[in-house]
Amino acid sequence: MNGPTLDRRHADDSSEPPLDLQTWRSSALDFEREIAKAVVGQERAIRLLTIAVFARGHVLLEGDVGVGKTTLLRAVARALGGAYERIEGTIDLMPSDMIYYTFLNEEGKPRVEPGPALRHGRELSVFFFNEINRARPQVHSLLLRLMAERSITAFNKEHVFPHLLVFADRNRIEREETFELPAAARDRFLMEVAISTPTDENSRRELLFATRFHDVDTLIASLADGVVDNRRLNRLASVIQNTIVVSPALERYALDLWTAIREPASAGVQIANVDVTRLIAGGASPRGMSYLIRAARVSAWLSGRDMVVPEDIRDIFHPCMAHRIFLTPVYELRRDDIVRSLIADVFAKVPAP
Numbered sequence: 001m002n003g004p005t006l007d008r009r010h011a012d013d014s015s016e017p018p019l020d021l022q023t024w025r026s027s028a029l030d031f032e033r034e035i036a037k038a039v040v041g042q043e044r045a046i047r048l049l050t051i052a053v054f055a056r057g058h059v060l061l062e063g064d065v066g067v068g069k070t071t072l073l074r075a076v077a078r079a080l081g082g083a084y085e086r087i088e089g090t091i092d093l094m095p096s097d098m099i100y101y102t103f104l105n106e107e108g109k110p111r112v113e114p115g116p117a118l119r120h121g122r123e124l125s126v127f128f129f130n131e132i133n134r135a136r137p138q139v140h141s142l143l144l145r146l147m148a149e150r151s152i153t154a155f156n157k158e159h160v161f162p163h164l165l166v167f168a169d170r171n172r173i174e175r176e177e178t179f180e181l182p183a184a185a186r187d188r189f190l191m192e193v194a195i196s197t198p199t200d201e202n203s204r205r206e207l208l209f210a211t212r213f214h215d216v217d218t219l220i221a222s223l224a225d226g227v228v229d230n231r232r233l234n235r236l237a238s239v240i241q242n243t244i245v246v247s248p249a250l251e252r253y254a255l256d257l258w259t260a261i262r263e264p265a266s267a268g269v270q271i272a273n274v275d276v277t278r279l280i281a282g283g284a285s286p287r288g289m290s291y292l293i294r295a296a297r298v299s300a301w302l303s304g305r306d307m308v309v310p311e312d313i314r315d316i317f318h319p320c321m322a323h324r325i326f327l328t329p330v331y332e333l334r335r336d337d338i339v340r341s342l343i344a345d346v347f348a349k350v351p352a353p
Contacts, residue, residue, distance in 0.1 A: 034078075049193065054298045055298045060169070061170070062195070068195065075223060079223060082123060084124075084125060085126070093135050100114055121161075129143065134178055146161070187288060190295060243301075246307075260349060261280075264276045269349055280328070291320055296312040299312040
């Protein structure tokens with residue numbers, strides 16, 4: 001199954017009363033405001049994470065050291081409520097470390113206890129993988145199963161996590177003892193969100209001199225726990241997707257964007273010092289495009305509209321699609337600049353309705 005549909009065995013009870021999308025939109029905006037108490041100068045990132053949460057999609061954050069990636073994700077987990085687990089990516093981390101750990105009890109006998117992925121069972125709401133690129137490919141494979149199916153098999157039993165979202169961050173400065181995420185794992189993230197240091201002076205001043213930002217544990221504990229009920233978000237996401245309209249004209253626009261991003265030469269795209277006929281190795285998959293439309297519907301809903309407009313697609317196109325566009329090796333070292341230029345020229349060449 002390519003699309004981000006909800007597994008019916010994981011769905012919430014359909015006997016519940018109808019959901020009021022306007023009331024839920026107010027709750028979503030409260031969710032954003034609560035997160036903003038823990039970070040400053042990251043309004044764009046907060047909105048993207050909110051879209052991902054209500055689209056039920058996993059998120060990968062990337063940025064420099066110390067810009068607040070972990071703080072932001074901890075704030076999201078706090079506002080979502082439910083059970084939260086975190087694991088650190090290290091060179092010696094093994095897949096089994098996510099599932100169980102062994103130790104000697106007080107009697108000197110070996111014991112096996114559930115690891116971070118299993119400890120809370122079905123109540124697991126957020127699984128945070130810190131510095132995911134330090135973990136080895138074997139760990140990425142297990143994480144892919146967890147992300148793709150929201151389940152893993154352990155101790156001769158399938159463990160299901162119906163409310164789970166996976167958040168991960170990646171340090172883009174250090175490359176030693178790191179492993180690039182495989183394409184399949186990257187494609188399972190709804191978005192890749194770049195986090196950078198705030199540029200406005202007021203935000204910088206607050207980060208430096210407001211003492212509440214100096215103790216992250218106390219800061220996160222001060223946030224309201226469970227601003228939204230994570231156990232109801234699967235059902236809400238389904239209602240949003242079935243309520244927010246995508247017009248035939250916008251469907252045509254999305255299909256034309258898809259063709260242009262996969263075959264830029266056919267759309268007349270031009271990028272300085274790049275042979276666009278040899279640029280694209282792969283990507284912009286059906287799954288990726290369906291994630292894009294799913295996120296666009298949530299963006300429209302958060303903006304108070306019942307119909308997707310071109311701005312919804314254009315606004316979230318880069319965070320939803322850039323990590324799914326794979327370039328030929330000769331261009332990969334210039335990836336960030338080329339992909340940004342590619343998307344900009346695709347927007348310029350493909351007329352919006």
